[in-house]
Amino acid sequence: MQTMTAVPKQRSIGSIQFLPVNLFGSVMGISGLSLAWRQASKLFGTSPLIADIIGIVAVLMFIALSIGYISKWALYPQKVAGEFTHPIAGNFFGTITIAILLLSSVLGNYSQGLGQVVWMIGMVTTLALSFIIVSRLLKGNVEPGNAVPAWLIPGVATIDIAVAGGTMPFPWAHEINLMSLAIGGVVALVFFTIILSRLIHQSPLPAGLMPSMIIMIAPFEVGFLGYTNFMQRIDQFASVLFYFGLFLFVVLFFKVFKKTVPFGASWWAVSFPMAALSNAALKYAMFVHSWLLIAIAAIILALLTIVLVVLFIRTLNILFNGNLLKG
Structure with a gap:
């Protein structure tokens, strides 16, 4: 008589x-969603509690x-070094610094001092990363096929210094914000042109990089937010952006x-550009007071919320089934 022993199969979430x-793009998107819902409370009268809860989620995700x-x-310094020096993946380190800058705005609603400290950390790390990335590209011999939308992240990160710090009270903040707008604006414009040329004249992006195409709207919507925060007004140039x-x-x-684009962590690349668009639409709608623009702002906010909820749930799903941290 044979006794069969059932051995439970252990499932690992990966390494x-x-x-x-x-x-870290998830923190960017969720922080942006929190800021958008805070603006929505002014335009639509929604409860600020929605923004508070989303902000808490963003902070907890950043900590985790x-x-x-x-x-x-x-534990694996060579893995991190490989990512940082990679011609495409290295640009995504900008998601960390942008997340810090956006969290400074989220936290600033509760503690002005804490928000200012976090902004200064984000400002220094963002400028340092932009210097490294641009210096690396200027070494030459860059493959034309590596000119992908992710290139825009370090440049957009610099503009975010003014987005988050446009009203900082420090006497030196005005010049820092102006310098950041100058660096980010020119870098983003040059990189956008190179990337657009690559997308037109060369083969389409691999499926895994397709979601990152939405990053191409970021220089304009983040530029709108940074410019209007710095100038403290909305003019025709801001409207064009x-x-x-x-x-x-x-x-x-x-x-x-x-549906043909497979789901993965790369899908979080759509979150922050959409959040920037939502914040810009809400701000512009409050300025123009047009029912059409108010409707557009509401639609974009609803779309952003749905997209981020779906991304959050699907990311947790692939985390616990072992596909997110699988080699």
Whole structure:
């Protein structure tokens, strides 16, 4: 008589060495969603509690991801070094600095001093990263095929210094914000032109990079937010930035949101550009007081919320089934 013993199969969620740095894009998107809902409370009268809850989620996610990535750095430094020096993946380290800048705005609603400290940390790290990335590219011999939308992240990160710090009270903040707008604006414009040329004249992006195409709206919508925060007004130049970003989003939406594009951590690349568009639309609608623009702002906010909820749930799903941290 044979006795069969059932051995339960253990499932592992994977190894921390495979934690992708681009997952910090989730913190960017959720922080942006919190800021958007805070603006919505002024335009639509929604409860500020919605923004508070989303902000708490963003902070907790940043803490969890930071612990995870620091652990990866300590245990597998060669993996982190490989990501940082990679011609494409290295640009996603900008998601960390942008997340810090956006969290400074989220936290500033509760503690002005804490928000200012976090902003200064984000400002220094962002400028340092932009210097490293631009210096690396100027060494030459860069493959034309590596000119992908992720290149825009370090440049957009610099503009975010003014987005988060446009009203900082420090006497030196005005010049820092102006310098950041100058660096980010010119870098983003040059890189956008190179990337657009690559997308037109060369083969389409691999499926895994398709979601990152939405990043191409970020220089215009983040530029709108940074410029208007710095100038403390909305003028015709700001309107041009907003409207072109909106047009480009409509064009790219139908190219990116397809069932044929496989789901992965790279999908979080759509979150922050959409959050920037939502914040810009809400701010512009409050300025113009047009029912059409108010409706557009409401639609974009609803779409952003739905997209981020779906991304959050699907990311948890692939985390616990072992596909997110799998080599």
